[in-house]
Amino acid sequence: MPVIKNITGQKIYNSLGDPALEVEVELDSGEKARASAPSGAIVAKYEAVDIKNIDHVAENANGIILQNLKGKDIFLQAEIDKTLINLDGTENKSQLGANALLSVSIAVARVASLAQKMPFYQYLAKLYGGDKQVRMNLPSPMFNLINGGVHADNNLTMQDFMVVPIDSDLSFSQKMAIGVKIFKTLEKKLKLMGKAINVGDEGGFAPQLNSNEEALEFLVEAIKKAGFAPGKEVVLAVDVAADNIPQLSIATYPYQPIDYYRRVCVEYPLTILEDPFKQDDWQGWADATADLGSKIAIVGDDLFSTNINRLKKGIEMKAGNSISVKPNQIGTLSETFAVIKLAREANFEVQISHRAGETEDDFIADLAVAVGAKYLKAGAPNRGELPDKFLSVK
Numbered sequence: 560m561p562v563i564k565n566i567t568g569q570k571i572y573n574s575l576g577d578p579a580l581e582v583e584v585e586l587d588s589g590e591k592a593r594a595s596a597p598s599g600a601i602v603a604k605y606e607a608v609d610i611k612n613i614d615h616v617a618e619n620a621n622g623i624i625l626q627n628l629k630g631k632d633i634f635l636q637a638e639i640d641k642t643l644i645n646l647d648g649t650e651n652k653s654q655l656g657a658n659a660l661l662s663v664s665i666a667v668a669r670v671a672s673l674a675q676k677m678p679f680y681q682y683l684a685k686l687y688g689g690d691k692q693v694r695m696n697l698p699s700p701m702f703n704l705i706n707g708g709v710h711a712d713n714n715l716t717m718q719d720f721m722v723v724p725i726d727s728d729l730s731f732s733q734k735m736a737i738g739v740k741i742f743k744t745l746e747k748k749l750k751l752m753g754k755a756i757n758v759g760d761e762g763g764f765a766p767q768l769n770s771n772e773e774a775l776e777f778l779v780e781a782i783k784k785a786g787f788a789p790g791k792e793v794v795l796a797v798d799v800a801a802d803n804i805p806q807l808s809i810a811t812y813p814y815q816p817i818d819y820y821r822r823v824c825v826e827y828p829l830t831i832l833e834d835p836f837k838q839d840d841w842q843g844w845a846d847a848t849a850d851l852g853s854k855i856a857i858v859g860d861d862l863f864s865t866n867i868n869r870l871k872k873g874i875e876m877k878a879g880n881s882i883s884v885k886p887n888q889i890g891t892l893s894e895t896f897a898v899i900k901l902a903r904e905a906n907f908e909v910q911i912s913h914r915a916g917e918t919e920d921d922f923i924a925d926l927a928v929a930v931g932a933k934y935l936k937a938g939a940p941n942r943g944e945l946p947d948k949f950l951s952v953k
Contacts, residue, residue: 560632561587561632561633561674562630562631562632563584563586563628563629563630563631563633563667564585564586564629565584565585565625566585566620566621566625566666567582567583568581568617568619568659569581569582569583569617570613570617571595571918573916573917574760574915574917574918575598575760575915575916577611578611578613579595579598579613579658579918580595580596580613580616580617580656581593581595581920582595582659582662582663582666584663584666584669585670586633586674588674590670590673590674592669592670593666593669593920594665594666594669594922595662595918595920596609596659596887597887597916597917597918597920598658598887598914598915598916599885599887600709600710600914600915600916601709601800601802601803603838603860603861604838604861604864605861605866606651606657606864606865606885606887606888607651607653607657607864607887607888607890608652608656608657609656609657609658609887610653610657610658613658616655616658616659619655619656620663623646623655624643624646624655624663627642627646628642628667633670634675636664636667636668636686636892636893637893639664640891640892640893640894643655643660643663643664643890644660644890644894647890657887657888658887660890661887661890661891664890664891664893665886665892665920668682668683668892669922679922679925680924680925680926680928680929683892683925683926683929683930684928684929686896687900687929687930693929693930693931695928695929695931696928697952698910698927698928698932698933698934698935699723699724699725699731699734699935700731700734700934700937700952701721701722701934701935702721702722702738702741702742702763702938703720703721703762703763703936703938704721704722704741704745704764704778704939705719705720705764705766705774705777705778706719706758706759706761706763706765707720707759708800708803709800710759710760710761711759711760712759712765713759713765713766713767713768716810717774717797717798717800717804718798719761719763719796719800720774720775720778720796720797721795721796721797721831721936722738722741722778722782722793722794723794723795723830723831723934724737724738724787724792724793725792725794735940735949737785738940739940740785741781741782741785741787742940742941743785745764745777745778745781746764748780748781748784749766754766754767754768758939758942760915760916761913761915761938761939762938762939762941763938763939763941764939771797771810772826772827775795775797775823775827775829776827778795779795779827779828789827789828794829794830794831795827795828795829795830796831797829798858799832799833800833801816801835801840801861802837802838802861807836807837816836816843817850820835820851824855829855830855831856831858831881831934832847832855832856832857833858833860834858834859834861834862835847837861838861838862838864841873841876841878844857844862844873844879845876845877848877848879848880849877852879852880856880856881856908857879857880857881858879858882858908859873859879859881859882860883860885860912863879863883864889865882865886865888865889865894866888866889866898867894867901870882870901874901874907880906881907881908881910882902882907882908882910883910883912883936884898884899884902884911884912884932885912885913885914886922886923887914895926896930899932909932909934910934910935910936911926911927911932911934911936912937913936913937913948917938919947921947921948921951923935923937923948924937924949924951924952925951927952928952935952
């Protein structure tokens with residue numbers, strides 16, 4: 560029975576150039592594994608706290624966390640996560656930091672998989688399923704090709720404009736190739752139109768455009784030019800990120816938000832709509848789900864914040880029918896698994912998502928496969944820390 564011998568936290572830097580935490584867990588049997596926690600460009604009101612003083616967070620890992628986990632059986636993930644949660648003692652992980660708890664939680668699972676000589680995604684599936692056999696499958700990649708909102712220094716009010724290959728007969732590698740081809744085609748199109756091809760926080764292009772609809776038009780044209788059929792082979796997804804838009808009705812003018820969303824879903828092959836209303840507008844979410852939920856995925860990111868209590872409320876109010884899961888929003892693997900299980904019980908679609916401030920840890924790829932998520936959202940096929948997540952899926 561291998562046990563935890565040592566935990567070492569250190570400061571690294573994420574894709575935004577901000578300090579981040581990396582943790583190494585070492586076993587008495589000699590195995591070692593590392594994990595690091597990403598962070599968001601903007602932190603939602605209800606997500607767990609990401610402590611920015613990384614030197615202090617590393618001290619927490621090297622000190623109180625090590626003291627309480629040293630000698631623990633590495634295979635008791637749920638017990639270890641419970642210890643981490645109790646050590647922090649706050650609802651939002653503000654004492655030790657969600658970045659400390661998550662890095663340790665992931666590193667524990669990763670080194671346990673090494674000790675069992677099991678691929679990481681298989682070990683995560685075992686943790687997720689418990690005694691039940693989990694049906695693993697490869698997710699469809701979501702490619703964030705145009706960045707706006709807080710992810711880019713441009714005039715687009717909405718945050719992410721994505722393409723999603725959906726042909727179920729295609730392998731993940733084939734879908735990856737489609738995304739890359741559309742990305743390159745879009746780059747050529749933007750150059751031809753005299754638009755800038757600088758990129759935003761998530762690797763997508765960040766041009767100055769006349770409207771959010773023009774971004775969708777560029778994507779549709781790029782899909783066609785690349786040789787694919789919009790709506791049949793490749794669909795669109797938009798993360799509105801409504802909480803980062805001061806006046807949502809101005810962004811959707813001259814239409815009210817729900818009328819605007821209804822219109823763009825008719826005019827474009829848009830099948831995934833994320834955070835279309837603010838995180839406290841439960842009625843707006845419920846109305847949108849009743850109106851559009853039979854046709855498209857209404858995805859809660861900021862709304863749910865990977866928090867099981869907020870997800871329960873959403874299920875009760877029929878607010879949303881899909882969830883974007885970001886483990887650093889809650890803090891431990893066990894809590895993340897609980898949210899995914901509840902979402903599945905409610906027949907929600909599940910997407911596993913990265914953050915704007917990413918590290919080179921490809922954990923979310925293993926997680927997406929392990930839990931059988933429908934989608935993996937990991938930015939654009941651009942820059943090392945983003946394609947790494949896609950390329951880890953086999």
